[in-house]
Amino acid sequence: MRTDMAAPGQPQKATYDAIVIGAGIQGSFTAYHLAQRRRDTLLLEQFILPHSRGSSHGQSRIIRSVYPEEYYSRMMPDSFRLWQQLEAEAGIRLYRQTGLVVLGPAGNEKLEACRRSLGDSQVLDATALARHFPGCRLQAGQVAVLDSTGGVLFADRALRAVQEVFRRHGGTVRDGEKVLRIEPGAMVTVTTTGGVYQAPRLIITAGAWTGPLVKPLGLRLPLQPLRIDVCYWREKEPKSTNMGSVSPCFLTVGLSQAPHGIYGLPALEYPGMVKLCHHHGSPTDPEKRDQAPSGADRPDISLLSSFISSYLPGLETQPAVMETCLYTNTPDEDFILDRHPKFSNIIIGAGFSGHGFKLAPVVGKLLCELSLGEEPSHNMAPFAITRFRDVLQSVL
Ligand SMILES: Cc1cc2nc3c(=O)[nH]c(=O)nc-3n(C[C@H](O)[C@H](O)[C@H](O)COP(=O)(O)OP(=O)(O)OC[C@H]3O[C@@H](n4cnc5c(N)ncnc54)[C@H](O)[C@@H]3O)c2cc1C
Structure with a gap:
């Protein structure tokens, strides 16, 4: 249940079940899965949507089953299925099979x-x-x-579609609001240029901006x-x-x-x-x-x-x-999909290393599952934060 608390002259203030930072393809799919599970979800984006300043813009991305790493190829059937589900929900074609x-x-x-x-x-x-x-x-x-099975995903169209379906499931998108501060706690507090929001879980999918955003949380990620x-x-x-x-x-x-x-x-x-x-x-x-x-x-x-x-x-x-x-x-070009080692209700999805678009429906599902304390649907070991040394800073 959302409780709007804005007073006259005060910035927007509200409580949600989940907050997602970054409305690129990964954050948008995370928000979509949360909203499908009936969690009241806020998706925050620093730029006015649509924009071309991150990693998810443009008309095309490759999708394929073939992967040298087994842990990705095992996720691909799930990803193809979820892309089809989005196509059906949005009533639009997002994939062209070219081989x-x-x-x-x-x-x-x-x-x-x-x-x-x-x-x-x-x-x-x-x-x-x-x-x-x-x-x-x-x-x-x-x-x-x-x-x-290889082919092309229509990227801009896909991003629009997933955000549209998210809204249809009751989700809130607030664009043009840059996150300035994150305060951990049982209720995480997120301060943006437009308001202050709280939720019992926060998912950070801020693309190339993730490093500086998580640094004040005591994390030095090799991004x-x-x-x-x-x-x-x-x-x-x-x-x-x-x-x-x-x-x-x-x-x-x-x-x-x-x-x-x-x-x-x-x-x-x-x-x-x-x-x-x-x-x-x-x-x-x-x-x-x-x-x-x-x-x-x-x-x-x-x-x-x-x-x-x-x-x-x-x-x-x-x-x-x-x-x-x-x-x-990331140094090994594998994703980071994990909880913050100290604040377990803060989840991080980052380091997609130029191959994350095709897998975004599964990434969103995994981040959603982590944030809800559910058993993840796939092996998460390759994506652990702790595979990197010295990520936790001594300031905390
Ligand atoms: C040229 C190119 C080709 C690619 N080709 C393929 C391909 O063929 N197949 C494939 O699978 N993948 C491909 N990829 C990779 C794929 O596009 C990326 O992995 C994916 O788009 C990453 O999405 P993201 O959501 O992590 O990042 P982004 O799309 O950058 O989203 C992060 C969002 O967070 C927002 N944000 C950041 N900081 C804040 C803040 N403080 N407050 C509020 N919002 C904030 C940003 O503005 C941004 O919108 C390609 C990437 C590129 C660049």
Whole structure:
């Protein structure tokens, strides 16, 4: 039950069953699961929605079953099911099945793990790949693993849909309200630029801003925000490669020239332009991401251009459109999904390391379960805060 306590001339004050900080895809799905369980939930967002200053904006994200790590591939059936559930609830299509190929050197350990993660994977040589992905040239000694469930999630549309369904279940979104202070306690108190709110549970899903937000709570999380160049590349001859429309998504593993990986999606945002990005970026502060990295050269662009020359010769070698986005990486690139080690009613979901969108329905469910003291539906060991050393500061 919400109890509004605002007095004339006083900031907004209210009590909820749960407060979620950050209305990106992870916070929005957490709020959605809480509202579905009939918890009166407040979702706070510092910017006016929709916005493009975090990690969840844009039209497209890859979804796939294939994962080198078993603990993620085990979550994917649940995630596909929950995406379908949201599609049904919102009455809108959020997923386009295109298939996905993972390219890498034959015998590469990660590629083998990917193959194993698919019950009935197909390993394609260059000739077989040409049938699925005519625009792509495999290099000598390389193979591709085909994940036919792979495809594209319509990201902006998905974020809007999950927030809409959350509201429909009685949830409250307050955007344009930045959280300034969190006071732990049996009732956690959250002070924003617009009011003071209390709840017996708080979930922090503040993306690249999480580090500074949890520092006053005595937590030093090893989170590194990265500025990512999001690049779109035009076909040399329109419609010559099929990449503008019907080709699969792809990603690389084990390439010596791109150890972090490169991934691509068929044209969706901009007609005829293929999205192709380096799965890495330059360290940044989320408040300063528009300041381009120092120096004139852009190592990411050179790397992508050279990849295109070898693998996707039908594309121009300079990007036609460039945008930016933020990753928030942990040292092992696994998520953080855990309770605060000292304040067990404060839950943290962070460090999605450039691969969290597809799993957001499951992440939201797990954060909801943690906050309600329920047994989590999946193995949480890989996501524990305590896997990092020295996270608890002595100030507490
Ligand atoms: C270029 C790019 C490509 C990607 N591709 C894929 C992909 O193909 N597949 C995939 O699965 N994943 C992909 N990802 C990763 C995925 O998009 C992210 O993991 C996911 O969006 C992270 O969501 P989030 O909710 O944690 O962060 P965000 O979306 O950044 O949300 C955090 C929110 O918290 C708010 N906030 C922060 N501080 C405060 C405060 N003090 N008060 C109030 N609000 C606050 C922020 O404004 C923000 O809206 C990609 C990411 C990028 C950048």
